Amino acid sequence: MNRNKLLTLFVSNLSNAVVHKILENAIDIPEISERYNKEIINSWNIAKRYREKINPVEKELADKEIQEIRKRIVNKVKSELRIRIEKGYENIDLESVEEVVEEVLKEMKIR
Amino acid sequence: MVNNEITIIGRISRGSKMDQIYLPKRRIGFIPGEYVIISPLVNHLGEKELSVKLNFYGLKKLEPVKVNLIEEIVKRIRNKVKVDNIIFTGSFLEKGFRFNDIDILLISESEKSIEISLIKKEIEEFSGIKPHLICLSNKTLSSGLSNDPLYNLMLSKCVSLNKIIFNVKRKINYKLLDLNLLKSKNLIENFNMLNGDEKYYLTLNMVSILMFIQNKKLSKEIVEKEIEKLFDIKINDLKGNMIEESFILKYKEIFNKTFSLVLDNIKGEERK
Numbered sequence: 001m002n003r004n005k006l007l008t009l010f011v012s013n014l015s016n017a018v019v020h021k022i023l024e025n026a027i028d029i030p031e032i033s034e035r036y037n038k039e040i041i042n043s044w045n046i047a048k049r050y051r052e053k054i055n056p057v058e059k060e061l062a063d064k065e066i067q068e069i070r071k072r073i074v075n076k077v078k079s080e081l082r083i084r085i086e087k088g089y090e091n092i093d094l095e096s097v098e099e100v101v102e103e104v105l106k107e108m109k110i111r
Numbered sequence: 112m113v114n115n116e117i118t119i120i121g122r123i124s125r126g127s128k129m130d131q132i133y134l135p136k137r138r139i140g141f142i143p144g145e146y147v148i149i150s151p152l153v154n155h156l157g158e159k160e161l162s163v164k165l166n167f168y169g170l171k172k173l174e175p176v177k178v179n180l181i182e183e184i185v186k187r188i189r190n191k192v193k194v195d196n197i198i199f200t201g202s203f204l205e206k207g208f209r210f211n212d213i214d215i216l217l218i219s220e221s222e223k224s225i226e227i228s229l230i231k232k233e234i235e236e237f238s239g240i241k242p243h244l245i246c247l248s249n250k251t252l253s254s255g256l257s258n259d260p261l262y263n264l265m266l267s268k269c270v271s272l273n274k275i276i277f278n279v280k281r282k283i284n285y286k287l288l289d290l291n292l293l294k295s296k297n298l299i300e301n302f303n304m305l306n307g308d309e310k311y312y313l314t315l316n317m318v319s320i321l322m323f324i325q326n327k328k329l330s331k332e333i334v335e336k337e338i339e340k341l342f343d344i345k346i347n348d349l350k351g352n353m354i355e356e357s358f359i360l361k362y363k364e365i366f367n368k369t370f371s372l373v374l375d376n377i378k379g380e381e382r383k
Contacts, residue, residue, distance in 0.1 A: 012300050020293055027286045042294055046301055088378030089286070 003054065010050040011069055014108065015076035016043035018100050022081065026091040051108050061110055069110060073101050117141070120152060168275065169268035169330060170204060177203065184215070184234055184242075185272055191230055194219040195249060200269040203240075212241040214265075218252055258284045260323035261291065261316070267330035283324065285377040292320050292369060299366065302359055307352030314338055314349065314362070321369045324376075341365060 020043060051057070060066065077097050085092055117140045121132040132149070134141055141147065163182045167173065185197055194217045201214030213234070219225060225246045234242040247255075255262035256279045266275065295317035298310055305313070318341065319334045327333070335346045342361050348354055 009301065009304070013297070016293060016296060020290065023286070023290050023293070027284075027290060043297055046297060046304065049304065084289070084374065084377070087374040089289075089374070 001053070006050055006054050007065075007069065010047055010054060011072045011076065013043045013047035013050065014104055015073045015080070017047060018073065018077045018097070018104055019080045021100055021104075022077070022093060022096060023084075025093065025096075026089070047108065051110075058109065066105070066110060070101060070105060073105075074098060077101065163272065166271045166274050168266065168271070168277075170270065173204065173270070174206075180213075180238060180240075181270055184213070184238070187233055187237070188215075188217065188230055191233070192217070192219070192225050193221075194225070195273065196275070197272040198266070198269050198275070199271070200265050201243070204268055204270065210240075212243045213238075215242050215244045216252070217244065217246045218249055219246060220248055253279055257282045258287060259291070260288070260319040260329055263323070263329040264315070264319055264331055264334065281323075281326065283376070285373050285380050288320050288324065289370075289373050289377065291316060292366075292373060295320075295366060299359060299363055302356065307350045310352065310354070311346070311350045314342075317362075317366060317369060321365065321372070324369070324372050 054061070061069070074097055077100075078094060081092050081094060081097070085094070117138075119134060119138070119141065121134065123130050123132055163185045165178070165181065165185075181199055184199075188194065188197055196216075196218035198216040198218065199213065200216065201212070202210040203213045215234075217225060217227075217230075227244050227246060231242050231244050234240070234244075252262075253276070256266065256277065258281070266277070269275070295313045298305060298313040302310075315331075315334055315338065318338050319329055322329055322334060322337060338344070338349070339346060342349075342354075342358060344354055344358065
């Protein structure tokens with residue numbers, strides 16, 4: 001798989017993980033975090049698998065690439081969340097998107 | 112219950128306002144109005160002598176070796192912590208020995224104080240099987256059964272120490288379904304990256320959400336039959352990753368239908 005394809009899939013899965021994180025906060029079920037949720041597969045894990053194929057694996061990516069990835073994830077997440085907001089979904093914190101994206105990029109050793 | 116001459120072993124049962132212990136009408140002593148002392152049986156017999164009487168749900172049969180293992184795990188857990196119920200579920204209960212771990216739910220009102228890591232370590236050491244253990248309160252379990260299709264699937268086949276009350280009214284929370292459905296989107300974008308078990312799980316998740324919204328009964332077998340019907344495939348082919356890429360077209364169609372149903376109803380939910 002070429003680098004561009006890997007990056008696209010990585011961005012897509014990481015975006016999904018960010019959307020999941022933000023929606024979790026928007027749900028008004030107090031015990032949601034205690035839920036039995038054995039996910040044998042989730043976006044975060046898949047994104048990690050792709051990250052392990054993108055060189056350099058253990059180091060930060062180049063600045064230009066980081067900016068591009070960040071921009072693509074933020075746009076994708078906001079667009080996913082806007083679909084829901086337009087349908088009347090309340091409590092979605094659009095302003096937290098950039099902050100959450102920064103966190104996940106660090107965790108993925110992108111920056 | 113204990114008095115000087117006669118001892119009766121009773122079981123506390125759950126009541127609506129107060130819990131109770133029933134006594135047989137035909138008994139010696141224990142006259143109505145008489146005061147009695149209630150104390151835990153373990154104080155009199157020692158914990159190891161407590162018998163394990165299991166309840167089976169959605170299971171026609173279970174290999175004796177698995178039943179023995181469950182009984183042993185129950186004894187060991189009860190020697191370590193006080194719980195209201197212990198529930199075994201997941202692939203361990205499927206026919207044969209193709210399971211990776213044992214899924215165990217510990218139901219307790221003081222679930223936060225249970226030291227899971229010690230129990231996990233002991234189960235793994237004596238059985239050689241990795242347990243996936245989680246503590247839940249009765250409230251969380253009952254709320255899960257009422258509004259989460261995954262809970263319905265999970266508990267449609269299980270073994271438990273005490274009886275489970277399944278008579279919970281279905282209450283759809285579309286935000287929760289949206290969150291659960293998000294996982295299944297992975298299959299569309301990562302078809303070639305996923306193995307058969309993962310594709311099966313994501314499909315099962317999506318179809319069970321759709322059936323939950325349609326107020327259909329849920330069990331693993333029922334959802335699997337629905338998958339076979341909708342996609343015109345055999346479940347074993349899906350699990351074995353032997354499906355054509357054309358599968359995605361149908362998958363996308365069902366995903367979009369389910370997603371629209373969820374989002375259309377979120378609007379109504381917010382208005383309530």
